Amino acid sequence: MGTLAWIAVISLGVWLWLLLGQGFFWRTDQRLPRCDAAPGAYDDWPTVVIVVPARDEAAVLPESLPSLLRQAYPGEAEVILVDDGSTDGTGALAHELAARYGGLPLTVASPGEPEAGWTGKLWALRHGIALARARDPEYLLLTDADIAHEPDSLTVLIAAARTHGIDLVSQMARLRVATLWERLVVPAFVYFFAQLYPFRWINRAAPGRRALATAAAGGCVLLRTATAVRAGIPGSVRQSVIDDVAVARAVRRAGGRVWLGLADRVDSIRPYPRLADLWRMVSRSAYAQLRHSPLLLAGTVAGLAVVYLVPPVAVFAGVYGVGGDEAGAVVAVWAGLAAWVVMAGTYVPMLRYYRQTVWLAPLLPVTALLYLLMTVDSAVRHYRGHGAAWKGRTYARPEAAPDR
Incomplete structure (x- = not known):
């Protein structure tokens, strides 16, 4: 098999693990625990x-x-x-x-x-x-x-x-x-x-x-x-x-x-309302989430690419016979399509929670690409000295203070 087919298989394996082994993160049933919240439920409601x-x-x-x-x-x-x-x-x-x-x-x-x-x-x-x-x-x-x-x-x-x-x-x-x-x-x-x-x-x-x-x-x-x-x-x-x-x-x-x-x-x-507004919201803290580590940044970019971008790329490349023999193209298409289906399926519950059409689910790779670019931009801004900027304040290298 060609390189793309192997990467598509790896992507599918990652998605199967995410589906079953990452705390069922895609489900939206974690809501406030059931309890009696009636005004008379407690004799002394706390201040x-x-x-x-x-x-x-x-x-x-x-x-x-x-x-x-x-x-x-x-x-x-x-x-x-x-x-x-x-x-x-x-x-x-x-x-x-x-x-x-x-x-x-x-x-x-x-x-x-x-x-x-x-x-x-x-x-x-x-x-x-x-x-x-x-x-x-x-x-x-x-x-x-x-x-x-x-x-x-x-x-x-x-x-x-x-x-x-x-x-x-x-x-x-x-x-x-x-x-x-x-x-x-x-x-x-x-x-x-x-x-x-x-x-x-x-x-x-x-x-x-x-x-x-x-x-x-x-x-x-x-x-x-x-x-x-x-x-x-x-x-x-x-x-x-x-x-x-x-x-x-x-x-x-x-x-x-x-x-x-x-x-x-x-x-x-x-x-x-604008992409620029959302871009600022994400990019102001994305690199801080990665502890300002170039190594973590590189791993994150590679991970996003393999997990979210490879499935659609493998499907279209395989269909058009790009980058491998016929057998490799078939594997790339089916592995990429399966990974894309699992990806979209895990996104559907969140779309329903937000009362949005499920037809947005196959577009998750496009959104992931935007987040990848926002993360890279966050790192670029950091190294240019802009850091995490919010409402007129800039924090060049914010990090958690040591415990006392």
């Missing part, structure tokens, strides 16, 4: 402080902040919005929204510019968590300013954490999917994340034991305050750009139990 880091979020705040203020939570709760050096009136708008909608008490605070060694969001969380701890809450809900919550979101999160003894409960908010580029790129973003951090592996790991995967989704993280203190959060992860994964790992190291799943009633309202 909660919701901390919202916000930098130039005036465009999304009118939809997201009222959803927090209107939480129908049976216990005591309040909201702290940390205005992280906004220039668009985010803090003033938050006061206006609180006056208009009422609901939970709101505090708006500003931490000033980050100290050396801190990323902006974690600096804001440091300030917000410090203010929250003065209220002595049992739980902290860390949620981004572009996340909208259904009225019972906090109640359901607390019920799940209490019923199942979970220290960190995180939901991956359903991202906005409206434009053509969002349909093509966004569901794949969550699909790739779940492939890298299979939710089943995260959720089944026993506290204190080495886990096959550990992660969280930063848009919605319910965290037991005592566990956060024990894990040194956020100081122990103060330099992390991929802060949600770093926080989950810190909780796990501190002996806490972590749970991550897909959200049904928590949504991201931030729009990414």
